[in-house]
Amino acid sequence: xxxxxFELTLIVYFFGAGLFVTSLAVRTEILSSLAVGMTAFGFVxxxxxxxxxxxxxxxxxxxxxxxxMVFFAWGLILTFLIVEYANRIPVLGSFVLPLAVLALIFAxxxxxxxxxxxxxxxxxxWLHVGMIVSGTVAFALAFVAGxxxxxxxxxxxxxxxxxxxxxxxxxxxxxxxxxxxxxxxFPLLTLGIVAGAVWENFVWNWDPKQISTxxxxxxxxxxxxxxxxxxxxxxxxxxxxxxxxxxxxxxxANVG
Amino acid sequence: xxxxxxGLNHKTAPIKIREGLAISNGDLSDVLLSLxxxxxxxxxxxxxxxxxxxxxxxxxxxxxxxKELRQFLIQRNPTxxxxxxxxxxxxxxxxxxxxxxxxxxxxxxxxxxxxxQILGQFKDAMESAVSQGCTGVVLxxxxxxxxxxxxxxxxxxxIGEQAVSVSYAAVELAKKFFQNLADHSVMLVGAGEMGExxxxxxxxxxxxxxxxxxxxxxRAVGFAKQFKGEPVAFETFRQEMLxxxxxxxxxxxxxxxxTVQDMTxxxxxxxxxPICIIDIAVPRDVEDGVRNIDDVYLxxxxxxxxxxxxxxxxxxxxxxxAEAIVHEEVAMMMGWMKTLETVPTIVALKxxxxxxxxxxxxxxxxxxxxxxxxxxxxVDGLASxxxxxxxxxxxxxxxxxxxxxxxxxxxxxxxxxxxxxxEHSADK
Numbered sequence: 001x002x003x004x005x006f007e008l009t010l011i012v013y014f015f016g017a018g019l020f021v022t023s024l025a026v027r028t029e030i031l032s033s034l035a036v037g038m039t040a041f042g043f044v045x046x047x048x049x050x051x052x053x054x055x056x057x058x059x060x061x062x063x064x065x066x067x068x069m070v071f072f073a074w075g076l077i078l079t080f081l082i083v084e085y086a087n088r089i090p091v092l093g094s095f096v097l098p099l100a101v102l103a104l105i106f107a108x109x110x111x112x113x114x115x116x117x118x119x120x121x122x123x124x125x126w127l128h129v130g131m132i133v134s135g136t137v138a139f140a141l142a143f144v145a146g147x148x149x150x151x152x153x154x155x156x157x158x159x160x161x162x163x164x165x166x167x168x169x170x171x172x173x174x175x176x177x178x179x180x181x182x183x184x185x186f187p188l189l190t191l192g193i194v195a196g197a198v199w200e201n202f203v204w205n206w207d208p209k210q211i212s213t214x215x216x217x218x219x220x221x222x223x224x225x226x227x228x229x230x231x232x233x234x235x236x237x238x239x240x241x242x243x244x245x246x247x248x249x250x251x252x253a254n255v256g
Numbered sequence: 257x258x259x260x261x262x263g264l265n266h267k268t269a270p271i272k273i274r275e276g277l278a279i280s281n282g283d284l285s286d287v288l289l290s291l292x293x294x295x296x297x298x299x300x301x302x303x304x305x306x307x308x309x310x311x312x313x314x315x316x317x318x319x320x321x322x323k324e325l326r327q328f329l330i331q332r333n334p335t336x337x338x339x340x341x342x343x344x345x346x347x348x349x350x351x352x353x354x355x356x357x358x359x360x361x362x363x364x365x366x367x368x369x370x371x372x373q374i375l376g377q378f379k380d381a382m383e384s385a386v387s388q389g390c391t392g393v394v395l396x397x398x399x400x401x402x403x404x405x406x407x408x409x410x411x412x413x414x415i416g417e418q419a420v421s422v423s424y425a426a427v428e429l430a431k432k433f434f435q436n437l438a439d440h441s442v443m444l445v446g447a448g449e450m451g452e453x454x455x456x457x458x459x460x461x462x463x464x465x466x467x468x469x470x471x472x473x474x475r476a477v478g479f480a481k482q483f484k485g486e487p488v489a490f491e492t493f494r495q496e497m498l499x500x501x502x503x504x505x506x507x508x509x510x511x512x513x514x515t516v517q518d519m520t521x522x523x524x525x526x527x528x529x530p531i532c533i534i535d536i537a538v539p540r541d542v543e544d545g546v547r548n549i550d551d552v553y554l555x556x557x558x559x560x561x562x563x564x565x566x567x568x569x570x571x572x573x574x575x576x577x578a579e580a581i582v583h584e585e586v587a588m589m590m591g592w593m594k595t596l597e598t599v600p601t602i603v604a605l606k607x608x609x610x611x612x613x614x615x616x617x618x619x620x621x622x623x624x625x626x627x628x629x630x631x632x633x634x635v636d637g638l639a640s641x642x643x644x645x646x647x648x649x650x651x652x653x654x655x656x657x658x659x660x661x662x663x664x665x666x667x668x669x670x671x672x673x674x675x676x677x678x679e680h681s682a683d684k
């Protein structure tokens with residue numbers, strides 16, 4: 001079956017990502033402003049795609065891996081647009097857009113009829129998948145903030161005042177974005193896992209999906225507690241969230 | 257009408273000549289009043305800053321106006337020989353004068369290109385001239401346009417955005433660490449001039465907590481007062497660095513006062529909290545090895561200079577865009593100046609009336625197809641006589657006033673009342 005606007009969304013994001021990445025090399029803001037506009041346009045198409053997937057098909061919404069990836073990329077772009085609107089940091093797009101493009105390309109390569117989750121009667125899957133994907137979006141943002149932190153940290157340490165140095169936001173802003181993302185993502189992930197457990201009647205059967213989910217949850221719990229109690233921050237926190245997101249990707253791969 | 261400019265600036269005259277001509281705020285209204293008495297210059301304004309003294313005028317006779325303005329400037333400063341002063345003066349007219357005015361307001365002609373003060377000085381000078389009744393329709397329009405061009409340059413180009421002085425570069429650097437400087441504290445180590453300037457800039461950008469330390473504690477107390485800060489004894493400042501996020505060193509010490517060992521100890525207690533150390537002192541106050549410690553970011557005077565160099569290049573690039581904006585606006589301004597001539601206005605008014613008459617007559621005749629030729633002529637004649645009668649007085653007045661000083665007021669009013677500057681609006 002064809003999904004309306006999916007390819008077009010991907011193409012618009014792809015060129016948006018290209019503009020965003022190019023904009024890192026120059027001081028002017030023209031390219032990134034243009035790229036933000038393109039992203040917003042792509043987001044409208046993307047929303048139309050998602051609407052069809054959620055309400056316009058005969059299968060249970062979000063029960064396919066493809067739908068989940070489209071939803072994830074949608075949440076990521078939405079979050080980017082909100083953060084960019086509130087803080088005027090288009091440079092965030094240089095990192096978020098490529099990630100969203102990768103997610104959509106990944107979605108397109110998996111078989112569209114691939115079922116992640118067996119057809120279910122209960123609506124709790126909505127809650128389960130919705131929460132986990134939202135949590136993942138937050139972790140993806142923490143990951144991006146972590147990468148940006150480490151890049152800016154490198155540039156400052158080595159005193160390279162390149163266009164990228166001028167574009168990247170202050171270190172404490174990135175550290176704060178990282179912190180907020182984890183603090184938001186963790187409860188979402190927890191709720192999602194609880195919903196999933198309810199749906200599976202709390203049966204633990206040591207499958208890789210369950211194990212990597214549990215490990216990921218534990219890892220973020222440690223990061224969160226480290227931040228709260230041990231004063232973990234800055235570079236170390238950035239490294240941890242990057243490692244954590246790799247764990248998330250492994251879990252996704254296991255699920256898919 | 258023509259625009260003329262006469263004056264001197266930092267490029268054409270040394271400080272000695274400039275200060276001789278500079279006009280203090282107290283004298284300004286007297287000087288403006290005497291400018292008003294000039295016969296060839298109908299509208300005037302005076303701009304006097306530390307880098308320039310300039311007179312702007314609107315006139316019908318460029319040569320006579322320039323002669324008067326030169327005489328005026330010479331009389332203002334009897335201590336300098338006229339020939340000597342004249343070689344520092346420049347006189348511009350028409351598009352050159354307008355371009356100069358726009359460039360001055362946009363800070364393209366400033367000593368530090370892109371500096372923001374000139375626009376405020378320009379506005380003040382304009383307000384004084386307006387309140388003394390020195391300006392009129394023409395100069396008001398040109399001056400207002402100069403201000404809007406300056407704003408456009410500021411918003412459309414990054415000309416004023418980046419730091420172009422070493423002390424200011426320190427602020428720019430601090431802002432790459434901390435989004436909101438108000439939440440962070442700065443420690444000034446030493447009372448060097450550069451350190452003081454950087455501290456002042458940081459305070460202007462929101463820093464509220466300032467700690468000051470110098471070898472002589474009494475000096476630190478006095479120094480701290482300037483910043484409403486806290487003096488710190490030199491013996492203990494390393495412990496106090498736990499509370500500082502930005503450290504600016506500018507002592508005259510001949511050997512490093514912050515060693516790798518000091519900094520390692522401090523960082524252990526700071527728990528990864530990043531610290532930005534800006535060492536402006538020469539010889540350097542901080543051991544170079546400090547930069548290898550995690551979460552310590554050390555910059556010296558060469559790094560700041562590097563930022564400044566890059567930023568100046570950026571300003572020069574921005575200036576190219578700004579010049580293009582000015583160029584475009586000058587062309588538009590000159591177009592408007594042309595419309596202020598009486599004859600083109602009369603022609604335009606007649607053309608506008610004729611256009612309306614033809615359209616309306618055609619409409620009526622289309623609705624009355626059965627009219628005979630004679631009747632059609634009557635309709636046509638009716639329209640013509642209304643238009644002519646209506647325009648008769650305005651046209652006569654315009655011609656009568658053409659030679660008078662306030663002719664531009666009539667021309668301007670006519671163009672606005674009949675919207676002569678909006679092309680094609682007659683069709684709508």
